[in-house]
Amino acid sequence: MVCRMFRIEAEVDKARHDLLRSRLRDTDTAASPVLAALRGTPGGRERPLHVWASRETGDFVGGLAGHTWATWLHVTYLWVDGRHRGSGLGSRLLAEAERIARADHGCRHARLDTWDFQAPDFYRKQGYQVVSVIPGYPPGITEYTLTKRLG
Structure with missing residues (x-):
């Protein structure tokens, strides 16, 4: 009809x-x-979680933006300035977000999406496991969804 x-x-x-x-x-x-x-319940509402990194001069060099909900940390964005990649800054940002998610938001798990040219290997080194692979999203690129149990 x-x-x-x-x-x-x-x-x-x-x-x-x-x-x-x-x-x-x-x-x-x-x-x-x-x-x-x-x-x-406190875990039943979405709460933003942001972690920022800057130099002593105030220059922005990296950050993580996400939110928590239902005992999960959802990492939406993680970026580190190219001059500081390989310094451990990305690991520190992610670890701090996970710590806050566990301690302050009651999270037990984390999840994120990344593309093949971005950082799937970085996240695996941080203890994340691939739970979904979508080839061709977008065309010519593979998207990964990864999760981690927060200890």
């Missing part, structure tokens, strides 16, 4: 994006006992 009573639009709209996310979370929470049990 085709319903012509709806207008379909394709536009970026932060307010509707946030409403969509909220409604989806409400629907998911109602359908899942696990998510329902999380609601109202």
Whole structure:
């Protein structure tokens, strides 16, 4: 059955994006006992987690941005200036984020996505394991999802 009573639009709209996310979370929470049990607990709400590195001069040289939710640390971005790669700074940023996630946010696991030309080997050295490989995402590149149990 085709319903012509709806207008379909394709536009970026932060307010509707946030409403969509909220409604989806409400629907998911109602359908899942696990998510329902999380609601109202400290781990049941998403919390940002950021770790920054700068030189004594204040120059930004690296950082990690992510969030915690449901006992998981989600690493969204980790970047180190090329002049400081290989110095251990990336490992320190990641370790500090994991420490904060465990100690302050009650996380037991971490997850992240990376591409084949970025840092899958770096993350493996930090104790992460590949749980998903998507070849050709985007074309010519492979995406990896990795997870780690936080001790």
